[in-house]
């Protein structure tokens with residue numbers, strides 16, 4: 481017997497019996513593209529039209545002079561470091577709260593990650609902490625837009641220009657966002673010297689795996705080309721992958737607009753219901769702005785006290801809501817011998833414990849689904865004591 485109005489973890493009916501999946505099935509334009517690639521044989525070739533077309537379409541979309549397709553976003557970040565001429569012993573600054581592979585890529589080059597703290601409001605890399613991190617070995621800064629938030633690229637680029645550093649912009653979670661850069665809006669990935677996209681299996685543009693590097697710096701593009709072309713491509717994206725990405729890119733703006741509208745709707749409901757969640761992204765649609773977030777995840781600072789962050793997330797999972805704990809902060813999960821820090825990491829400590837992120841597929845559902853998400857969170861928090869005491873789901 482299920483009981484109404486109780487969280488699913490306490491025996492209630494799950495709020496979402498069938499949570500939305502990604503990629504959506506069916507996705508007709510994508511299926512047609514795959515079918516055409518099957519029928520004309522391009523799926524089985526080294527050199528067909530699709531990678532060429534995708535390079536052109538991405539270059540067009542981003543106003544990028546150089547686009548290098550590759551096997552993953554992770555490899556793309558490594559390529560940017562090589563393109564930036566980062567060498568063993570050099571230092572690369574990145575936020576202490578970032579995608580683990582970015583840290584590992586710096587190590588893979590033989591360089592040293594230097595971790596800096598986050599902006600207290602947005603939990604993105606704090607440009608104010610760059611000065612304390614810099615040394616004469618610093619070569620590059622990795623700026624990742626995470627969970628719907630956007631790094632202050634104007635400040636990062638201004639600092640980098642002053643000190644001759646390369647800015648690597650990780651737009652894997654922000655594909656199609658517009659980033660304010662010196663008062664102008666630029667496509668995410670094009671605000672620094674070189675940008676990275678991921679086409680991994682859950683991303684806004686997906687071919688299961690894949691990535692791309694974008695840059696207007698001819699020298700960086702040339703070094704990356706030399707590194708990847710070894711008489712054969714070392715980290716290729718396939719024709720079939722490119723074929724299924726093309727129709728997705730054509731729909732990206734429209735889908736991003738829907739996701740933004742829905743994320744804003746959720747933020748308004750959270751405020752109205754007084755839920756202890758503070759969005760990382762600026763979500764007031766009313767203010768005109770030269771920046772516009774994109775939502776691979778909708779990140780929040782969880783400020784609740786009665787229920788642990790991890791328990792809130794696991795209870796929501798049972799209700800079919802894909803709200804997950806954020807990343808582990810890098811300084812808390814790696815040996816001190818592997819990195820240097822630039823100043824205190826107080827915000828990155830809190831983010832490690834209190835960041836939550838809602839996965840994007842729900843944002844393409846209707847408004848009622850978003851209201852249902854907010855009500856489900858409210859209901860779990862209203863039963864905080866019982867939910868805390870319930871056995872771990874699945875145990």
Ligand SMILES: *Cc1c(COP(=O)(O)O)cnc(C)c1O
Nearest residue numbers: 552553554579652653678679680
């Ligand atoms: C997904 C992601 C990447 C790259 O991931 P791949 O799975 O290797 O394509 C890089 N940075 C961030 C912030 C990401 O979210």
